[in-house]
Amino acid sequence: MIFSEELWVKGREQDAHIPVSASLSFCKMAPSLENTQEMFLNPLLGDELTSEMETAYRQGDIPAPMAELIKMAQKSVMNLTFWYYFDSLQMRITDQGFQRQGSEEWQQPYKYQEDRLRENFKIRGFNGLDQLLEYLYGNLADFPSFASSKAYTDIQKAIVRTMEDVNSCVYIGNSYLVFLRLRIEFASIEESRLVTVMGRDLYDKFRAWLIAPDTFPTDEATCTLEELRVKCATVVVRNAVVRLLKQTGTITDQGLYFNITAASGDNNRSLQPATDVAIGDRLVLYESDARMAEDNLSRFLSKRMPDLYEGRGLNHVVRDNDGRQAFFAM
Secondary structure, X not given: OOOOHHHHHHHXXXXXXXXXXXXXXXXXXXXXXXXXXXHHHHHHHOXXXXXXXXXXXXXXXXXXXXXXXXXXXXXXXXXXXXXXXXXHHHEEEXXXXXXXXXXXXXXXXXXXXXXXXXXXXXXXXXXHHHHHHHHHHXXXXXXXXXXXXXXXXXXXXXXXXXXXXXXXXXXXXXXXXXXXXXHHHXXXXXXXXXHHHHOHHHHHHHHHHHXXXXXXXXXXXXXXXXXXHHHHHHHHHHHHHXXXXXXXXXXXXXXXXXXXXXXXXOOOXXXXXXXXXHHHHHHHHHHHHHHHHHHHHHHHHHHHOOOOOOOOOOOOOOOOOOOOOOOOOO
């Protein structure tokens, strides 16, 4: 684990991420911190880099790149711990069951304050994981074990790789949770929309190039593999947003909401679900953007990769009209 009782008590390392009371003991937090690291952080880093990070943390003589990584990891793990275990950390379990601590001097926060705390912990935690990944991508020379990990190789084979790929097409508030939700739709979109635009042969070659970039035919194409990936990612992201709206009517992890200011007790800001009309209007806009992205990709391929692009596939029925009384007009 990337926390220790000595640095928690004497070094107060936790205050660099979330200022907490000195009475919050390491014994109470340790199991939750360890579980959170195993659930959210370790799968991103891979076993080898996780082991290197924990070893460097225990030894204390930490190189600058690794120290920065540990700092970012601790920030994410702490925030996610307080989000994930928000309720249980406020309780104690005894022979008499679950109990909530009370105090004459300190009172429990209001419900809206609890909701804000949870939301902030969640946002900072997941966005911290995304920032951590971006840091690793930009410093692969310092972390060779990450470059060889399954987590990294899986991302390198992906068309849509990071939250920034999504946020550059559709604003999602830099929410890592929204990125994870949209990622579920990517595979279906690639098969249904990218294959239609690119054609099966070019799509299969494109996927092979992502796995082995050195095989990209620079002699036959006047574009780079990264340019092609970005064009394809735009198609995937915009269609994934349309698919998500049609399925659930949601575009954030809370849904499609609008902020309003109104008198509501102790909190003058509230969230109102978007109306069906608003969702329908947004859906029409996103569908238009998705079709435009597909047209842009088609023109890009015909201009920059003419020897490899066979033209956009047909979406309509093709019928031989010869000798028939009824016919399809094309």
